[in-house]
Amino acid sequence: MTDTTSPRTRRRRNSLTEVEILDAAETVAADGFAALTMRAVADALGASPMALYRYFATKDELVDALLDRVLGRIEFDDGSDGSGDPRADLDDFAHRHLALLLAHPWAVAALVAHPLPGPNAFPIGEHALVILERAGITGDDAVALFSGILALNYGWASFAISRDEPDAASSMARLFASTAPGLPRTAAVAAEMQRYGSDDHYDRVIARLLHTVG
Amino acid sequence: MTDTTSPRTRRRRNSLTEVEILDAAETVAADGFAALTMRAVADALGASPMALYRYFATKDELVDALLDRVLGRIEFDDGSDGSGDPRADLDDFAHRHLALLLAHPWAVAALVAHPLPGPNAFPIGEHALVILERAGITGDDAVALFSGILALNYGWASFAISRDEPDAASSMARLFASTAPGLPRTAAVAAEMQRYGSDDHYDRVIARLLHTVG
């Protein structure tokens, strides 16, 4: 028996693989979601744009695969599953999920266009549900809290990313200067406002969300 | 003397106004953020695409103006400012903000591309800060909780909108069927999961966030 006919994976000429394409796409996406074009990915592979369409029917499909792949890279301390403190585990879960989003800014932008969960999303949910169950939270309460953490992280990452963009601080400051004078409370917390989306603030929000847990 | 605006094409002086353009843009955007193109807006006005550039230097600028305009339409019960229950007022604030996002799905998508606040964002913050102060929450705590509500709403709206898209439910179900069997907790809450992003769940999350308020 020869390997010439391995079922469908046998490639012909300068053939590509899904993994190669996704690797290239992730590299390209590091320059921002807008930089992630079929042509850019193809160029990075020395291929023509249409070559990618052998493996992904559409750009959306490629982005979905990319998103699911990075989601799959999230890792939770397996030891923590056995730890006695569900509250700490949930805190860890939230922080790791947020860190993942912040590590891949393009993913946050991509998620708006392709918000559907992929296969790798479910084990993450399972992980969270297990912790929640140990905290005595089940059913609708569990789903709500789980969704809440994800939604919060999503919005939070979006804000934090935009805040770190070049010129964001300066245009924020300009707006502040022109608007805040008429708004006493806003002016009073101006310093804190400039740090909106900071880790410190995130910890406070999560602490509130998980206040009754554990 | 002669009517300088000919009946058929009032192409001369000041044929458009910013408000007209924004009105047209909002109408167009009702078909989704992707439908909001300069050409589509121009078509809706019977003008040429480049005509818009007399009033907005770039598409981003038009979108920013549009976003800020809908933000400005949020209204809070002025009577509630004087009500005795900050907790209820915050709850109201969060719900109204979320409702605004859900009423303009395109805005959620647009905010990813243009996440900077406009002038109308600040009075909203002021409103929230006033309530928070009455609840005894100030400084970093206030900014954190305020940011948290906005971020949660943003992510929540994004999820809810995608869930309501055609085919979303079916592809969710398919994914569920192929993945859930190996995940006992996920399978156990399958029914609740299908309603992720529901109002009921939102209430639960907000209740947790505001648990210590008031």
Add this chain to the structure above:
DNA sequence: CTTCGATTGCGTACGTCGTACGTTAGCGCA
């Protein structure tokens, strides 16, 4: 009332995008 620079308003056209569609080239089998 005429003339003329400045300004307003917009038409043409370019570069880039995703991708439909048709062409080519290598494989398995006769």
Add this chain to the structure above:
DNA sequence: TGCGCTAACGTACGACGTACGCAATCGAAG
């Protein structure tokens, strides 16, 4: 050795944002 199939890819199209520059109009000066 040849043939048909299909994987692989090149060409090309329509839609996008918008740079650029011409034409129509206005205000002021003669």
